[in-house]
Amino acid sequence: MRQQRLYVFPEYFELRPLSEDEGSNLLGGSEALTGASVGERFVVENTRDNQHCYLVNLAIKSYLELFRQPRSEEAALEELARQAGCPTEAIAPTVRTFFQRMRRAGVLRSAGTDLQEESTWALTPGQVLGEYRVGALIVDKVDVALHHARQVGTGLPAVLKVFVLQGPRAKRERELFEREFSLMAGLAPHENICRLLAFHAGEPCYAVLEYAGTTPIRRATTNVCLSLPERVRIGAEALAALAHLHHHGLLHGDVHSRNFMLTDEHRVKLIDFGLARRSSDAAEASSVPHGGLPAFMPPERIEPGSLSISSRPGDMRSEVFQLGVLLHLILTSQEPFPEKVLWRRLAQSIRAQPAPRAVWAPEGERIPDALADVIGRALAKVPEERFPSAVELLEAWRRDARTLRARERAHP
Template identity: 80%
Template sequence: MLLEVWPQIERAEEQASALAHHAPISVMTQQRLYVFPEYFELHPLSEGEGESLLGGSDASTGERFMVVDTRAHQYCYLVNLVIKSYLELFRTPRAEAEALEELARQAGCPPEAIAETVRTFFRRMRRAGLLRSAGADFRGESTWALTPGQVLGEYRVGELIVEKPDVALHHARQVGTGIPVVLKVFILRGPRAGRERELFGREFSLMAGLAPHENVCRLLAFHPGEPCYAALEYAGSTPIRQVMAEDFLSLPERVRIGAEALAALAHLHRHGFLHGDVHSRNFMLTDEHRVKLIDFGLSRRSGDAEEAACVPHGGLPAFMPPERIEPGSLSISIRPGDMRSEVFQLGVLLHGILTGHEPFSERVLWRRLAQAIRSQPAPRAVWTPEGERIPAALADVIGRALAKAPEERFPCAVEMLEGWRAAQRRGARPVRAGEGVCP
């Protein structure tokens, strides 16, 4: 899979191809040591993978590689030859300043000319976990892991779901009842842990203050001590994204799933919260096929300037609202989104649920995707993957949510949900492809 910071990497690639054009700034003096961990492997992109990931002619724009995490056997990054060479510099630990000197030598320019680009790139690589600290500078930085069978409070730990640089998610069961839960455990140790742990704790403080809702994952318990962890309602193992393109879901079922996803975010907006990371991987389907909204790590109070400044801003590329893409550079804006931004993301989600594909997802390269989001009208939702005609009233709701100008969208998910339900009531008999449709 591609990491969610794909647009930044595309931007970094563009910057790397024009290093000599940067204005001089002071050379970084950072002497910490970093390493590209041995559990990451670089694999040339096969012809079949190139077609499926890059889409047609884009696959021939240059040699590409996948960075594979051998611990989870998952793709982590799609990178070009320049970034591959850059990462390979760190197979043995080295300092940022040393890497800067080497990159400047390769580019044939003074270090000052590329220092800011390299510093930004370091920050993104560290955040993604592709460069990890090493050596004496970060003594004690490590991760802390749970062992299956271990008992944590009233929960017995099960298998690992996923491990990130700062947190790990485990299946678990409540001792005595056997009720399945998910444990989200803070595992980072070292100098960076304090700030990251603060953000980890505020996620569950926010969840604890939110009224329960049937389509929002519930916080069951939070343990602030050592280890620091939260027990969360088990929301199933199937993201909505996984079933969108399947051809076994009827139109009424797709409409119901869309309504439940809307209801989940409307619940947050009604109480003055932004989710912060609305996309098809953060809406799960339970074993009973009910929707659950998960992952509140980037959530914040709407209109709270202090939280907007300190909480990172998320978003998958294909779900990025146009107002968060800078028109000149096509980079992600540092300005945070608001409720209307999340309405746009809901429009992308609902288009995908009903049609089986996201409105701009075929444009995999970030610069093309960003240009399309900013300037091209979203395609109308017309047919489901099963060949059923989507009622015009529902397509209208999605179209309004995907308006380029924020003021033309629903002001919040609450009003969008009302529009969706009204459209459901006006919906007609499903029409299949090839049948006549009355205007």
């Protein structure tokens, strides 16, 4: 019989209460806020580099503390079920999903593993990988590092995404890493999707991606004065990217405003396919982690009784809802469901409260009723009332955008 692997919450992670002046914008999955009220939120802090890693609630804090002493996933599941007074089967899907995410983030590590075994290693600026010269570090995560890069000879900018995880977890995480770029390589090119320029499966394992700029769509639409026609165009390009995926039977898996970038030429680029999967593949639906920001969570993925995130993955209609949130943000500079509230209130509003109608752009221009209607349908609470996929949503958006342009030409 195979011995179960033991995991531990490393000593260099500290759990402490969240102070009032820290706000609620720390990194963390939406389930981290489930049921949390004032005084019940905690920070998982990496004391080695003084970074705030996660914002968690009391239940998750208790879960992590189980791993102060090494134990297996099954042992932790049994203990949590005992504390909750319920069968293990009732909480197993939620706990296992959370367990997987904590391991991916490095918050839970294999017991007895030397820190060097699971540490990341950094590339040196100036180093050459294939046709590309490594530049400054952009993001340094537990499993991957992103660097600026330039093609040797042409000087064209690019981004290097390098797999850096070592140790027992590396095999499974590397499979997911390689799968991400296998999907990208098989996808027909599209002007609004970040291109895969090269992939190297050896050591080091890395991908070279098209440089998509440094401006997330949220920042571009909230901090810059844009005309309504420009906002409508940006929305159309974001929809075109998802429509391309849906047309080819793919789900992005993590649709929100941070994964749409604006290039220096102000064109939209969809990035980060780490959670993408084939919509018809049941095996991938169960094996690929499910993403999502709290304010972009579709109502069908929120359990009505507990207000926790469902273990069931979303489908194309779920991503249509997320696109509705994105379109509302692009046109009004506001999300329909504000995220700077406790998760329970946010979840209740997503499930039960109608999304506010998109009426005014920040510059004082009134949003055409036809476009507001398109957003409203995308944000329908019942999936069957939404557009079936981003393809139909894009068609409706383009049709009404043409009407807007015709009206402007008639009344300059």
